[in-house]
Every structure is written in structure tokens, then in C-alpha cells.
Amino acid sequence: MSKIVVIIPTYNERETMGVLIDELESEFRLISKHQMWILIVDGNSPDGTAEAARQKKKVHQNINLIIEKEKRGLGMAYLTGMNYAIHNLKADAFIEFDGDGQHDPKDIKRLVAELDNGYDYVIGSRYVAGGSIPEEWGWHRKFLSRFGSLFIKWLLHLPTNDNTSGLKLTRVAGFAEKLLLNEKEILSKRHAYKIHLLYEMLALGAKTKEIPIKFLERGGGASKSSLEDIIESLRVALVLYFR
Numbered sequence: 001m002s003k004i005v006v007i008i009p010t011y012n013e014r015e016t017m018g019v020l021i022d023e024l025e026s027e028f029r030l031i032s033k034h035q036m037w038i039l040i041v042d043g044n045s046p047d048g049t050a051e052a053a054r055q056k057k058k059v060h061q062n063i064n065l066i067i068e069k070e071k072r073g074l075g076m077a078y079l080t081g082m083n084y085a086i087h088n089l090k091a092d093a094f095i096e097f098d099g100d101g102q103h104d105p106k107d108i109k110r111l112v113a114e115l116d117n118g119y120d121y122v123i124g125s126r127y128v129a130g131g132s133i134p135e136e137w138g139w140h141r142k143f144l145s146r147f148g149s150l151f152i153k154w155l156l157h158l159p160t161n162d163n164t165s166g167l168k169l170t171r172v173a174g175f176a177e178k179l180l181l182n183e184k185e186i187l188s189k190r191h192a193y194k195i196h197l198l199y200e201m202l203a204l205g206a207k208t209k210e211i212p213i214k215f216l217e218r219g220g221g222a223s224k225s226s227l228e229d230i231i232e233s234l235r236v237a238l239v240l241y242f243r
């Protein structure tokens, strides 16, 4: 029996919060082998996301809620969640999961199944056979996402195909516990932290598997990623290359 914590960063995701937690809780019932937990890291959303989470916390005992002082970037929210999962919740593994409806709660049990199969790092991949990005995306967005992953793969000689995926499972013992999960060491406070941690996990020799996922359209609300995140991703990839 492992303790697995699903970390969900949120900023103005009130529209999806309640339904998402309900769906996750019902999926958890299918995973009887493990103890499943939810950890929401809210960036002090003005829209009442934390309040929606608090309502669900009253009903379910496996929900933790951290409210940051302010929105500090996706990477900062995840680092806060990861450190809390490792040190306070004593998690055996954690899952990075978006709070906007783009990740499918049904994929959780597929990630966990690969942990059971002995993998240390399981990536929900949009760019392996069976995976996909939203049909609705414009061609430029599709191109940037696909080309970005390919460029990172080529530059850093990575074995993985989706190098900016936001849905993944990480084993703590021997892996996450060795990552330098702090503001000083991480190369990006925003979305690009993902490239840095992926690189570090592979360098640690994590047994890695990509499983196909369908990346969905947002359930509501608005994206917080921007052109800055694309530039930042390029910067992080280049820093890793020159190291």
C-alpha cells in the first residue's frame, strides 16, 4: 500500500474545482491497492477556488489545501506541493495534475498501474501513439507545442517525446527526495520548471515510461501560460544544454 498524492495547482479555477474533485474521488475508489490523497495549492485565487475546495474538504478526509500568499507561478506552486507531499504527507509518489479540466481523472489509475509495474517516472504523453492535443487549438499553438517538445528532445538528447507534459507521476524514494526542490535551484518559477525536473529525473536514472493521454480543452476559466513561458522554456533548455 503506497500513499499517492495528487497535487493540483489552481488559480481562478472555481468553475472546474468541485466537479474535478468529485471525479477524482470516484476514480480513487477504483484504486483499492493504494491510499490516494489530493493536495490543492491555490495561488490565493480571487474567484473563490479555495472556498470551493474547502466545501469538498468537509466531505472527504483525503483533501489537503494550501493557500499561497499570492500567485507565484506554476513551478512555485508545484514545488510547494511537492515539498509538502514529501515531508508532511510522507508520500511514496505524487502526481502533477492540472486543475482546469485539461487532464482526465480517468488517467490517474493508468499512471498508478505503471508505478505498480516498477516505473519511477510515468509521463502522460500527448506525443506517443494514442495521445493527442485538443482539436480546437489553432495550428500555431499545435506547432509550437509539438515543435517545442521535439526541439528539447533533440537539444538535450532525451528519450522522451512529450517534454512539457503537465501530467506525470514521480516516485519519491530515490528520486523526488533527491531533487533540489527550492526557489534557488529551480531554473524556472513558471511552466518551464517541468523541463528542469524531467531532465533531473532522467539524470537520476529513473525508470521512465510514457503512456498516451488525450490532453483536453479547458473546462472553463482561462490559461495562465503565455509567450513568456515559451521563451522561458527555451532558456531553461539552453541552460541545461550548456551545463
Ligand SMILES: Nc1nc2c(ncn2[C@@H]2O[C@H](COP(=O)(O)OP(=O)(O)O)[C@@H](O)[C@H]2O)c(=O)[nH]1
Binding pocket: 008, 009, 010, 011, 012, 013, 041, 042, 043, 044, 068, 071, 072, 073, 074, 077, 098, 099, 100, 102, 191, 222, 223, 224, 225
Ligand atoms: N497556484 C498556482 N496555480 C497556477 C499558477 N499558474 C497556473 N496555475 C494552475 O496550474 C494549472 C495549469 O495552468 P494553465 O494555465 O492551465 O497552463 P496551460 O494548460 O499550460 O495553459 C491550472 O490549474 C492553473 O490554474 C500559479 O501561478 N499559481
Ligand SMILES: [Mg+2]
Binding pocket: 098, 100, 102, 218, 223
Ligand atoms: Mg491548462
